[in-house]
Amino acid sequence: MIKPTIAFVGIGRMGANMARRLKSQGFAVTAVHDARRESAEKLAVEIGATACDSLAAVTAAAQIIITVVTDDAAQVGLFAGTGDSLLLGARGRTFINCATLSPSTHLEVEKRAEKAGAHSLEACMASSINQALAGTLYLMCGGKKAVFDSVRDVLIPLSDEGKLLRYIGATGQAAQVKALVNMVMNINTAGLAEGLGLAAALGLDLKTVMEVFSQTGANSRVLATDGEDMVNRDHACFFSAAHAAKDSGIALKLAEEKGLDLLLAAATKAQYDKMIALGLGELDKSGIAELTFPGRSPK
Amino acid sequence: MIKPTIAFVGIGRMGANMARRLKSQGFAVTAVHDARRESAEKLAVEIGATACDSLAAVTAAAQIIITVVTDDAAQVGLFAGTGDSLLLGARGRTFINCATLSPSTHLEVEKRAEKAGAHSLEACMASSINQALAGTLYLMCGGKKAVFDSVRDVLIPLSDEGKLLRYIGATGQAAQVKALVNMVMNINTAGLAEGLGLAAALGLDLKTVMEVFSQTGANSRVLATDGEDMVNRDHACFFSAAHAAKDSGIALKLAEEKGLDLLLAAATKAQYDKMIALGLGELDKSGIAELTFPGRSPK
Numbered sequence: 001m002i003k004p005t006i007a008f009v010g011i012g013r014m015g016a017n018m019a020r021r022l023k024s025q026g027f028a029v030t031a032v033h034d035a036r037r038e039s040a041e042k043l044a045v046e047i048g049a050t051a052c053d054s055l056a057a058v059t060a061a062a063q064i065i066i067t068v069v070t071d072d073a074a075q076v077g078l079f080a081g082t083g084d085s086l087l088l089g090a091r092g093r094t095f096i097n098c099a100t101l102s103p104s105t106h107l108e109v110e111k112r113a114e115k116a117g118a119h120s121l122e123a124c125m126a127s128s129i130n131q132a133l134a135g136t137l138y139l140m141c142g143g144k145k146a147v148f149d150s151v152r153d154v155l156i157p158l159s160d161e162g163k164l165l166r167y168i169g170a171t172g173q174a175a176q177v178k179a180l181v182n183m184v185m186n187i188n189t190a191g192l193a194e195g196l197g198l199a200a201a202l203g204l205d206l207k208t209v210m211e212v213f214s215q216t217g218a219n220s221r222v223l224a225t226d227g228e229d230m231v232n233r234d235h236a237c238f239f240s241a242a243h244a245a246k247d248s249g250i251a252l253k254l255a256e257e258k259g260l261d262l263l264l265a266a267a268t269k270a271q272y273d274k275m276i277a278l279g280l281g282e283l284d285k286s287g288i289a290e291l292t293f294p295g296r297s298p299k
Numbered sequence: 300m301i302k303p304t305i306a307f308v309g310i311g312r313m314g315a316n317m318a319r320r321l322k323s324q325g326f327a328v329t330a331v332h333d334a335r336r337e338s339a340e341k342l343a344v345e346i347g348a349t350a351c352d353s354l355a356a357v358t359a360a361a362q363i364i365i366t367v368v369t370d371d372a373a374q375v376g377l378f379a380g381t382g383d384s385l386l387l388g389a390r391g392r393t394f395i396n397c398a399t400l401s402p403s404t405h406l407e408v409e410k411r412a413e414k415a416g417a418h419s420l421e422a423c424m425a426s427s428i429n430q431a432l433a434g435t436l437y438l439m440c441g442g443k444k445a446v447f448d449s450v451r452d453v454l455i456p457l458s459d460e461g462k463l464l465r466y467i468g469a470t471g472q473a474a475q476v477k478a479l480v481n482m483v484m485n486i487n488t489a490g491l492a493e494g495l496g497l498a499a500a501l502g503l504d505l506k507t508v509m510e511v512f513s514q515t516g517a518n519s520r521v522l523a524t525d526g527e528d529m530v531n532r533d534h535a536c537f538f539s540a541a542h543a544a545k546d547s548g549i550a551l552k553l554a555e556e557k558g559l560d561l562l563l564a565a566a567t568k569a570q571y572d573k574m575i576a577l578g579l580g581e582l583d584k585s586g587i588a589e590l591t592f593p594g595r596s597p598k
Contacts, residue, residue: 126511126515126516138515168507169503177503180503180512180517181517183490187490187494188490188519190486190562191482191483191487198482198554199475201559202472202553212425216480217484218481219520225516255497258593260497264486264493265490268490
């Protein structure tokens with residue numbers, strides 16, 4: 001089997017590691033593009049790709065283009081109807097879109113891609129930077145089943161040999177599930193920060209408290225990933241507070257459309273919005289503990 | 300070693316199963332007492348104990364008296380200074396108090412017990428009915444270390460041969476940790492109910508959503524214990540919504556005393572209070588999903 005050529009648009013922490021992973025698995029990563037030209041050039045040198053200035057050049061360089069951008073506006077901007085665009089010369093290409101976006105954005109991108117004779121798939125990632133490099137991303141895909149099947153060979157080496165690869169359903173549904181995952185994760189994170197913050201205020205031994213949490217109904221994935229970081233104020237960024245606010249916001253918008261009033265999701269978004277307002281938006285999501293531990297909050 | 304004699308005050312779901320467990324491990328459970336006289340008589344027949352009408356008779360009947368009552372007022376009521384009281388003839392007795400109470404209540408009970416020449420230990424349980432019967436309770440103890448050591452042989456067969464037995468610190472500290480556990484557990488439960496409720500509103504496959512949650516940052520202990528029950532509306536009571544409201548309330552009071560403003564804990568308590576107001580307080584805590592799934596809320 002001849003492996004398809006791959007290009008990447010958006011080579012932040014996630015995109016760059018995914019490119020490295022596919023390169024290490026024998027794929028030709030032919031082109032990379034990023035709004036930060038220097039980042040693109042650096043990665044291009046590292047993995048033997050071309051750093052493209054234009055989006056059209058990216059499309060010309062590969063059969064499959066993986067996009068990992070920050071938000072809805074950036075994603076839609078890649079698929080512009082006029083000027084530079086990934087859609088130029090896109091016939092037969094497949095776009096795999098990995099950012100956490102509004103479901104409606106995935107539908108819009110699919111529509112535009114199909115109009116240009118190309119294919120589109122959403123592949124939402126529920127994992128972080130280390131998993132991208134190791135090829136152990138939890139990947140939830142939405143789109144036409146035939147498109148999913150056609151790029152399965154590219155997704156498998158990114159998702160623990162396919163063990164963490166899921167076809168969720170129609171375009172937009174994977175983004176919905178991803179928004180739910182992050183909404184619940186953010187709530188659990190905000191709740192953990194309250195629990196540990198109160199424990200600190202009471203003068204309890206936080207190691208004991210975390211051990212008890214881990215053995216009881218208070219246990220959660222975020223306790224394992226973020227508990228110690230909250231205590232140690234180690235907020236090096238894996239998943240930023242700003243991203244947390246954005247993703248909770250996507251979920252809240254879906255809830256609003258359905259007439260649901262989600263109190264905890266709203267309270268959680270308010271906390272992450274407060275972090276942004278305080279200039280803490282680029283801390284890791286664990287940084288929410290800066291708002292709940294006594295004596296920490298910058299007010 | 301001669302095993303000490305044991306009595307139980309408060310034989311609801313937890314207390315009755317703890318009594319059965321100790322009986323099965325060769326302890327003489329000599330007396331039981333409950334405000335519901337019939338329950339006491341039924342259990343007394345089952346385990347060969349005496350159903351006592353008066354609290355003083357309970358104290359007379361055993362060396363160690365385990366109390367498992369519902370709230371602060373009930374607990375303090377057992378240790379009254381006048382009239383019928385566990386304190387009558389209590390010299391040399393040890394009281395082990397297992398309810399989830401305000402830390403200050405444990406301090407008050409300890410003070411009164413010591414004045415009567417007795418000992419007191421708090422043993423907060425972070426487990427449920429099945430664990431009580433199986434003797435696999437997670438037990439967090441607060442009080443004088445010497446008192447803890449003196450009743451260790453009674454606590455070990457209740458806590459998976461002591462593997463789940465923890466000495467937390469001074470009187471009141473175990474109750475603080477327990478309040479934190481339940482506060483965080485309740486937040487995670489309320490958040491899960493929002494996530495699954497929104498998933499239902501979006502028409503997603505809830506089995507898939509729960510599988511994705513379990514593999515990602517949304518995972519939690521309550522997903523495993525309450526997720527399916529929320530979907531299936533199976534709210535048979537292990538831990539009631541009313542108890543959840545009470546325990547979150549204890550934690551919020553501690554936070555208030557420390558000047559902390561805990562948004563998620565407050566939103567969670569509001570939801571459980573709403574359940575009580577709607578007449579749903581005796582549903583299991585999973586019943587909070589009745590407030591978040593579309594078309595379920597009784598308004």
